[in-house]
Amino acid sequence: MSNAVSALQGASFDGYCKVEEAGLTxxxxxxxxxxxxxxxxxxxxxxxxxxxxxxxxxxxxxxxxxxxxxxxxxxxxxxxxxxxxxxxxxxxxxxxxxxxxxxxDARAVYRVKGAACREVIAKLTPADTSVMQPGMLRRTRIAQIPAAFYLEDDETAVLVCFRSVAQYAFDLLKDAAKPGGEVW
Amino acid sequence: MLILECPYCGVMADETDLHGGGEAHLKRFGPGSSDDEFETYLFHRKNPKGVHFERWRHVSGCGKWFHAARNTMTLEVYATYSAQTTEPPQDVIDAVKAKHPDWEGYK
CATH class of the missing domain: 3.30.70.1520 (Heterotetrameric sarcosine oxidase)
Structure with missing residues (x-):
């Protein structure tokens, strides 16, 4: 079998939340x-x-x-x-x-880690992230693409999207997590 | 901003999560129908100022079609309900009538 690689091969970004591609899932x-x-x-x-x-x-x-x-x-x-x-x-x-x-291999997965993980996702989606608790999953969109997210724990959000838009999703999350962009 | 509750997901989805499907509860007139009926089915749509029944699809969520009863003037939403209905269910009609006692009713 060919060597499986994830969309962005574990790329990560340190903002006021850490955004990382979750690798092979x-x-x-x-x-x-x-x-x-x-x-x-x-x-x-x-x-x-x-x-x-x-x-x-x-x-x-x-x-x-x-x-x-x-x-x-x-x-x-x-x-x-x-x-x-x-x-x-x-x-x-x-x-x-x-x-x-x-x-x-049709998906890309991201983890957003940090106390403000809900806020980073809230900047991109119309869904109400404040009501999200670990154990809940929401299918919605981030900017122009469909995505689903859930919380692994109170400070880790997992976001799933299509692999074809992996770079776009990563860029969005990076931008939303940029230092200086804190809302609260 | 129009916010509808998806009856399948139970979440509040705003209109950018949804796709509008036009007037609800159309009856299809296909092959064998008269030209007048076919024209009405294809082109004639209600455009009320007030209570309206519409089809919506939770496009970036579950992907299911559902129905919504809402007010085109005030954007008030009375109810959302299953797509597997050929006319508004009684509880939806009651919800509208509770707000508008003088509403002429569906159809």
Whole structure:
């Protein structure tokens, strides 16, 4: 297999929040009936996490599961394991009407670290970041591109976007985190 | 700024997160219909000053279509509701009537 590289290969920027590209991250899109037992079982096997409710992200021993829409989940797992997890999940779902796809290499992931991580993202998105708590996930946009974000803890925000706009997203985050740009 | 609650995500999304889809609850007249009906279906749209029912899509969120009942004059939003309806549900109509007792009703 070819050597996998992430979009910006771990680029980082030190502003009043630290912005860094998270490197290789396994990401799987799972679509299906989220109320079904089969999906919950496949999710549990893949990540160890429980099914997230509306707008939530749950954490398990092997990864996280985010609620993306009423029929879509995002599984965040180890990059090297993603292909095997997709295979196992598709097998476990069997004939159930569902879709499991490895989208790891179609995404870019950023971490914004610092006490003001909510503020840095708030400068770019129409979403209300002040109500965001660890365990919540919001799909929205940053400037002109779609993005999703959640908080790993109170001072670490994780932002996911398409790989094709990775540089644009990084530039936006850098600009928003520039020293001297503090709002509060 | 227009802010609608997405009935699927349960989040408040402002209009830049959404995409407008025009008038709600259109009935399609396709092959076999009269020219008049087809013209009405294609081109004739309500443009009320006041209560209006619209389709919206949560484009940068869940990507689902939904319906909204709002006021085109005051930008007040009465309710948002599922796209899987062919006319406004009773609770939405009640919500509008609560604010405007003299509203002539849907249609």
């Amino acid at each position: 396994g990401m799987i899109t799972l679509r299906g009936d989220l109320a079904s037992k089969g999906v919950a079982k496949a999710v549990k096997a893949a990540t160890g996490a429980a099914m997230p409710g509306q707008g939530e992200v749950t954490e398990g021993a092997k990864g996280r599961v985010g609620w993306m829409s009423p029929d879509e989940l995002l599984l965040i797992v180890d990059h090297a394991e993603a292909a095997a997890i997709v295979e196992a999940a598709a097998k476990s779902l069997g004939d159930e009407h569902s879709l499991v796809v490895n989208v790891s």
